[in-house]
Amino acid sequence: MVTMKSRVNASLVFILIVIFPCASVLSASADFDFFYFVQQWPGSYCDTKKSCCYPTTGKPAADFGIHGLWPNYEDGTYPSNCDDNSPFDKSTISDLISNMRKSWPTLACPSGTGEAFWEHEWEKHGTCSESVLDQHDYFKTTLGLKQQTNILQALKTAGINPDGGSYSLESIKDAIKEGTGFDPWIECNTDESGNTQLYQVYLCVDRSGSKLIECPVKPRGRKCGSEIEFPSF
CATH class of the missing domain: 1.20.5 (Single alpha-helices involved in coiled-coils or other helix-helix interfaces)
Incomplete structure (x- = not known):
């Protein structure tokens, strides 16, 4: 009934x-499935028609700099701008600022302190990982990944140096895999002379942000030729 x-x-x-x-x-x-951890070579960023501007704190070191830690889905899509109520707050990362300026410098014009860059990365990408990492943890975790993955040293160990020379894409990928233990995805750009350059290196990280993993899906960035230039900076 x-x-x-x-x-x-x-x-x-x-x-x-x-x-x-x-x-x-x-x-x-x-929510998300994994992170792309992306680092960029400043020499390639600057050696384009767009050019670059050094931060107000001076020229960054000749090393790969952090671009970002980006939540992604395994189907190749990604969330973005997930929480308008969680704006970037510099005070939450006051203890990280010195390391941020060194490892996560801005090269955008006009010259800046880096804060606008970090604000963009947090609000577009970081807010989509808040179920795992709050604002401080997001930046601290990303800085830790930079220390864990010394890409420049891995390349130099394999005899691949930022000297303007050309190297095979496979040798670059092999060197980074040897240094990090995982297959990278390489993104290239083109300089004013039309040369393909080593621009960004993608590695994948589990959703906790604690360990590198093999990428479930490759990014959709600009691909490279078989030989690419590694410009100086």
């Missing part, structure tokens, strides 16, 4: 399903 109470309960379930079908989707919109 169907009671009035059961009818009411059934009606409530129906209303929840029909009127709020996206509730679970919305709550999961900031």
